[in-house]
Amino acid sequence: MLDIRWPIGLMFTLVGAILVLTGALSSPESYQRSLGININLWWGLLLLLFGGLMALFAWRAKNRPDQPTARDPGSRQNP
Amino acid sequence: MQSIQLGGIDYSILIIYSLFVLGIGFALKRFMKSSEDFFLSGRSIPAWITGLAFLSANLGALELVGMAASGAKYGIATSHFYWVGAIPAMVFLAIFMMPFYYGSKARSVPEYLKMRFDERTRCLNSITFAVMTLFASGISMNALAKLLHQLLGWDYNLSLWICSGVVLIYVFKGGLTSAIYTEVLQFFMIVLGFAPVVYLGLKDVGGWETMTHSLSNVAQDPARLGLAPGSYAPDAWSSAWKPLLGGPTANPMGVDLFAMVFGLGFVLSFGYWCTNFLVVQRAMAARNMSAARRTPLIAALPKMLFPALVIVPGMIAVTLASLGKDGYRLPPKMLVESAYAKAVPAVKEAASQKLDAEAAAKRIGEAAGVKMFPDRVAALLEAAPTLDDKSLRNHLQNAVADTDYDGVILSLVKRYCPSGLLGLALTALLASFMSGMAGNVTAFNTVWTYDLYQAYICPNKSDGHYMWMGRVVTVAGVLLSIACAYFASNYSNAMDIVQLVFGFVNAPLFATFLLGMFWARTTSHGAFYGLLGGTLTSALFHSLTLAAGNNPGLKGGYLGVAQSFPSEMAQNFWLASFAFSACFLLTLVISLATQRTKTNEELKGLVYSLTPKLKDEEQAWYLKPTTIGWALLAGCVVLNIIFW
Structure with missing residues (x-):
């Protein structure tokens, strides 16, 4: 089955990159409304980090063939 | 209020998001091999995913918009809807009820009712649930499309059809799995999209301390901002329990302690979280019993912290309005075209008759159907002869004194978000809407296919046939929700009646489940007639009570007013308490x-x-x-003490 961390990771990496680029290229005047903080740049970096971590987890799970966890102890106790 | 201008970057974020959710649907299509896969995700999903989906499905657009609105109207006491009205019920569902839902292998909540009682209770529950789901989805779609139209200038029809179209495609392709997967993505989108707005807002008002300080000024004279009339203790907006302990007149909600704790905290909250298939379906899709039981618990942690994201914005908005920072005011009610058509001649008339400010405000306000600020109307009248049509309208809109609380969250987004972040925040709003809608659609198609179609209309067909039916009814469900949205936009009174009736059915429901699950002696006659009796009790209670400020009629009291309540919320909570007790006893x-x-x-x-x-x-x-459950309850108690 599809690992949901891939789409989450990729999407936030992409959106983060767009925000970082926007933040880096736009003039400081455009940040008056965000109290003078270049919020696109900073929040973009945070999204990049989050997206990157998600993708990293997904990648690790893919390369380390998971022990099937479906046999959790709880499942055998079904009433 | 002028509409928000979106730039290319904002649209690109919106489009990337849409492509990803659609992509998830297409990627999952090949895993949909049987109806179990389509309706129950083959019971194969890990707990952290079903947990976040559980939360997202509950979090419709109305929650983000509505909780910010309540945050403005009632302050931090709104968090009772989380700490009293959600967490205990979620823990109870996980520990005591999931073993029966999941362990019985029922495919839906109504099916559990059939196994426990008989077809009658199942039939009653599945029909009301199916219809209610469609209406709920339609109401939320209508609200969203209206908001997008007013604030972004987007076409109502276009936003309605495009948003629903996206949801339709991914649910159609990937069934419940794709609804659950996208809900997880939407969960992160909502949190990461709104968090910066809250951060900037708090920073702008000068932090938590400054905010509570100005809220204490607001509490003493809330009418100045067009909030509740009267005067409250300084901490009425900034503490959760103290105003409640002072009785219904001491808090802006107008609710007493018993109604809050028993009505909301027990009856309504357990009734929703423990019996609503919309959320329970997510836990049923978990891959084993322990994952199913952990699902509501995993959802409870973010749920407990959500007030920071959804209620605090409302409090920030009130603070900003109270400080009058940069001329900020709570968003006024938007005048629609027909209101302008009546108000503009009224302005001309008032100007020619040289009415004084009060009289003119009253006259024009009546024409437009809203309250007006006399001083602003006076300024408008003075300027009226020289104004062109467009600026006359702007002035009129500005003079409206009624607040549109639902616009609060977007007024903050507009205030703080530069192009870029703006796209992210709006995408978060759309994501919350889509997650709620997908939740409704998947719950509806399952109940329809398993509990109505397979049970009564067309039993004993092949599994492939039911899967085909699931896809057909997904399309039908989306189309019907769209129809409900149009219905809600044209006949809002009829919609109020519909919601009222569902309120009657839902209020007693938890008594049936509680007795059914924990008392073997409960019979199917008892369950069915008890539920009917509870529903009738709600209707009777409603017809005999009225909230202050309402006229007898749709809001109750049409058979005479035996009891009046300080607020509609109190009336609601008491209604639920009565209906539950009646159903329980019967x-x-x-x-x-x-x-x-x-x-x-x-x-x-x-x-x-x-x-x-x-x-x-x-x-x-x-x-x-049990360990996680106790930890969550302890956390909840701590939060209540901190914000006491």
């Missing part, structure tokens, strides 16, 4: 008076006392549902 009495139709053997796995206790000793202690 079920109890009728059960004792009637014969059981199911043997102990048949009820094994469905009733607490007849089911072998779950043993989860093999799990690490910190993974046990």
Whole structure:
């Protein structure tokens, strides 16, 4: 089955990159409304980090063939 | 209020998001091999995913918009809807009820009712649930499309059809799995999209301390901002319990302690979280019993912290308005075209008759159907002869004194978000809407296919046939929700009646489940007639009570007013309390008076006392549902003490 961390990771990496680029290229005047903080740049970096971590987890799970966890102890106790 | 201008970057973020959710649908299509896959995700999903989906499905657009609105109207006491009205019920669902829902292998909540009682209760529950789901989805779609139209200038029809179209495609392709997967993505989108707005807002008002300080000024004279009339203790907006302990007149909600704790905290909250298939379906899709039980618990942690994201914005908005920072005001009610058509001639008339400010404000306000600020109307009248049509309209809109609380969250987004972040925040709003809608659609298609179509219309067909039906009814469900949205936009009164009726059905429901699951003696006659009796009690209660400020009629009291309540919310909570008690007693009495139709053997796995206790000793202690449940309740208590 599809690992949901891939789409989450990729999407936030992409959106983060767009925000970082926007933040880096736009003039400081455009940040008056965000109290003078270049919020696109900073929040973009945070999204990049989050997206990157998600993708990293997904990648690790893919390369380390998971022990099937479906046999959790709880499942055998079904009433 | 002028509409928000979106730039290319904002649209690109919106488009990337849409492509990803659609992509998830297409990527999952090849895993949809049987109806179990389509409706129940083949019971194969890990707990952290079903947990976040559980939360997202509950979090419709109305929650983000509505909770910010309540945050402005009632302050931090709104968090009772989370800490009293959600967490305890979620813990109870996980520990006590999931073993029966999941363990019985029922495919839906109505199916559990059939196994426990009989077809009648199932039929009643599945029909009301199916219709209610469609209407709920339609109401939320209508609200969203209206908001987008007013604030972004987007076409109402276009936003309605495009948003629903996206949801339709991914649910159609990937069934419940794709709804659940996208809900997880949407969860992160909502959190990461709104968090910066809250951060900037708090920074702007000068932090928490400054905010509570100005809120204490607001509490003493809330009418100045067009909030509740009267005057409250300084901490009415900034503490959760103190105003409640002072009785219904001491808090802006107008609710007493008993109604809050029993009505909301027990009856309504347990009724929603423990019996609503929309959320329970997510837990049923988990891959095993312990994952199913952990689902509501995993959802409870973010749920507990959500007030920071959804209620604080409302409080920030009130603070900003109270400080008058940069001329900020709570968003006024938007005048629609027909209101302008009546108000503009009224302005001309008032100007020619040289009415004084008060009289003119009253006259124009009546024409437009809103309250007006006299001083602004006076300024408008003075300027009126020289104004062109467009600026006359702007002035008129500006003079409106009524607040549109639903616009609060977007007024902050507009205030703080530069192009870029703006796209992210709006995408978060759309994501919350889509997650709620997908939740409704998947719950609807399952209940329709398994509990109505397979049970009564067309039994004994192949599995492939039911899967085909699921896809067909997904399309039909989306189309019907769209129809409900149009219905809601054209006949809002009729919609109020519809919601009212569902309120009657839902209020007593938890009594049926509680007795059914924990008392083997409950009979199917008891359950069915108890539920009917509870519903009738709600209707009767409603017809005999009225909230202050309402006229008898749709809001109750049409058979005479035996009891009046300080607020609609109090009326609601008391109604639920009565309906629950009536259903509980009736079920109890009728059960004792009637014969059981199911043997102990048949009820094994469905009733607490007849089911072998779950043993989860093999799990690490910190993974046990009871441990997590206690930890969550303790956390909840701590939060209540902090914001006491």
